[in-house]
Amino acid sequence: MLNKKTVRDVQVGGKRVLVRCDFNVPLSKEDPSKITSDKRIVESLKTINYLINAGARIILCSHLGKTGQNKSLAPVAKRLSELLDKDVKLLKDILSEDTKDFVMAMKDGDVCLLENTRMYEEEEKNDAEFARKLASLAEIFVNDAFGSAHRAHASTEGVTHYLPSVAGFLIEKEIAALDGGINNPQRPLVAIVGGSKVSSKIAVLNNLLDKVDTLLIGGAMMFTFVKAQGGKVGKSLCEDDKLDVAKEILAKAEEKNVKLLLPVDVVAADDMNENANAVICEPDDIPDEFMGLDIGPKTIELFKKEIELAGTVVWNGPVGVFEISKFATGTNAIAKAMADSEAVTIIGGGDSAAAVEKAGLEKEMSHVSTGGGASLELMEGKKLPGIEALEDKDE
Numbered sequence: 014m015l016n017k018k019t020v021r022d023v024q025v026g027g028k029r030v031l032v033r034c035d036f037n038v039p040l041s042k043e044d045p046s047k048i049t050s051d052k053r054i055v056e057s058l059k060t061i062n063y064l065i066n067a068g069a070r071i072i073l074c075s076h077l078g079k080t081g082q083n084k085s086l087a088p089v090a091k092r093l094s095e096l097l098d099k100d101v102k103l104l105k106d107i108l109s110e111d112t113k114d115f116v117m118a119m120k121d122g123d124v125c126l127l128e129n130t131r132m133y134e135e136e137e138k139n140d141a142e143f144a145r146k147l148a149s150l151a152e153i154f155v156n157d158a159f160g161s162a163h164r165a166h167a168s169t170e171g172v173t174h175y176l177p178s179v180a181g182f183l184i185e186k187e188i189a190a191l192d193g194g195i196n197n198p199q200r201p202l203v204a205i206v207g208g209s210k211v212s213s214k215i216a217v218l219n220n221l222l223d224k225v226d227t228l229l230i231g232g233a234m235m236f237t238f239v240k241a242q243g244g245k246v247g248k249s250l251c252e253d254d255k256l257d258v259a260k261e262i263l264a265k266a267e268e269k270n271v272k273l274l275l276p277v278d279v280v281a282a283d284d285m286n287e288n289a290n291a292v293i294c295e296p297d298d299i300p301d302e303f304m305g306l307d308i309g310p311k312t313i314e315l316f317k318k319e320i321e322l323a324g325t326v327v328w329n330g331p332v333g334v335f336e337i338s339k340f341a342t343g344t345n346a347i348a349k350a351m352a353d354s355e356a357v358t359i360i361g362g363g364d365s366a367a368a369v370e371k372a373g374l375e376k377e378m379s380h381v382s383t384g385g386g387a388s389l390e391l392m393e394g395k396k397l398p399g400i401e402a403l404e405d406k407d408e
C-alpha cells in the first residue's frame with residue numbers, strides 16, 4: 014500500500030497546485046498533432062477533477078518524448094480542454110515572467126498546462142535551480158505521473174525539495190494494484206513472464222520467485238532456459254551469456270518450491286514475418302533454420318489451467334512476437350484467459366499493456382498499468398524515487 018500522503022491529506026482550496034502528470038502520449042507519425050491513445054490523459058482526470066472541485070488553481074506539467082525532440086504539449090492541452098470542458102491554456106515558456114504573471118492571476122478552479130519539461134535539458138539532469146524555479150510557481154506539489162516515477166528528474170523529484178509534496182489518485186491506484194498484487198495477493202499467485210530478453214527480466218524473475226506460487230515463462234527468454242538445460246533452439250533469440258543466470262533461476266524456483274513451467278511446444282518459423290513457413294515443435298528440438306516465435310497450442314492449454322486456478326495473475330512480457338498476427342495467438346490466448354478468469358488480473362510493462370489493448374481486453378482486467386518502465390521496476394521490488402520523495406503518511 015502507498016504509505017505517502019495524497020491530495021486528500023492537504024488543503025488545496027485557493028492554492029496554486031503544481032501537478033506532474035504523465036502526458037507522454039503516443040502521437041501519430043503522419044500527423045504529430047494527433048494523439049493515438051489518450052489513455053494517460055483520461056487516467057489523470059480523477060486527480061484534476063478533484064482539484065477543480067476543491068477550488069485549487071491547477072498548474073499541470075509533463076514531459077513528452079525525449080530531450081532534444083522538443084515536442085509540444087499543444088495536442089494534450091487541446092484534448093484536456095475537451096475532456097474537462099474547460100479552457101486549458103498552454104504556457105509556452107516555463108521560466109518566463111509571462112508564465113509567472115499568468116499563474117499568479119489564476120482563479121479557483123482554473124487549469125493551465127506548462128509546456129514539455131524536456132524542452133529544458135535541466136529536467137533530466139534534475140537541476141536544482143530549474144526545479145526551484147518550477148516549484149516557485151506553486152504552493153503545493155502533487156505527483157500523479159506514475160509512468161515517470163522511476164526517474165528522479167526535476168519535475169518528479171527535484172521540486173519535492175521546495176514544496177509540500179503528495180501523491181495523486183493515479184499513483185495511489187497503481188501502487189495499490191501492483192504492490193498489493195505482488196506483496197499481498199489473493200493466492201495462488203501466478204506470474205507470467207515473457208518478452209524478448211532474460212537479461213532485461215533477471216531482477217523481475219528473482220523478485221517474483223520470492224512471492225509467487227507459480228511462474229509461467231514464455232517469450233524469447235524461454236530459449237535461454239531451454240538451452241541452459243541442453244535443448245536445441247535453432248535460430249531462436251537466445252542469450253548465450255545468460256545460461257548460468259537461467260540455471261540459477263531454475264535452481265531458485267526449486268529451492269523456493271515455486272512451480273516453474275516452461276512451454277512444452279512452440280510455433281517456430283523460418284522468418285519473422287506474416288508469410289514465413291511455420292511449424293509446431295518441441296521447444297528443445299527446433300530445426301536449425303527455424304526460430305521459436307510463439308508458444309504452441311499445448312502450452313496455451315497448460316498455462317490456461319494455471320490461470321483458471323489462480324487467485325491473482327500478474328503478467329509482464331508478451332509470450333510471442335505479438336506484433337505479427339501469425340505469432341500473436343499465444344499472447345492473445347493468455348490475455349483472453351486472464352480476461353475470463355475470476356482472479357485479480359494485473360498487467361505491467363509497455364508491450365504487455367499494448368498487447369492487451371490490441372486484443373480489446375483492457376476493460377476486462379483488474380489493472381493495466383500506465384507505466385512501462387515504472388511498473389517493471391516495481392515488479393523488480395525497487396522503490397521509485399518520484400514516490401519515495403513524497404511526504405509520509407502520518408502514523
Ligand code: ADP
Nearest residue numbers: 208209232233305306330333334362363364365
Ligand atoms: P514489456 O514491454 O511488456 O515489458 P518486453 O519489452 O520485455 O515486454 O518484450 C516485448 C517484446 O518481446 C515484443 O516486442 C515481442 O515481439 C518480443 N518477443 C516475445 N516473444 C518473442 C520471441 N519468441 N522471439 C522474439 N521476440 C519475442
Ligand code: MG
Nearest residue numbers: 362363364385
Ligand atoms: Mg517493452
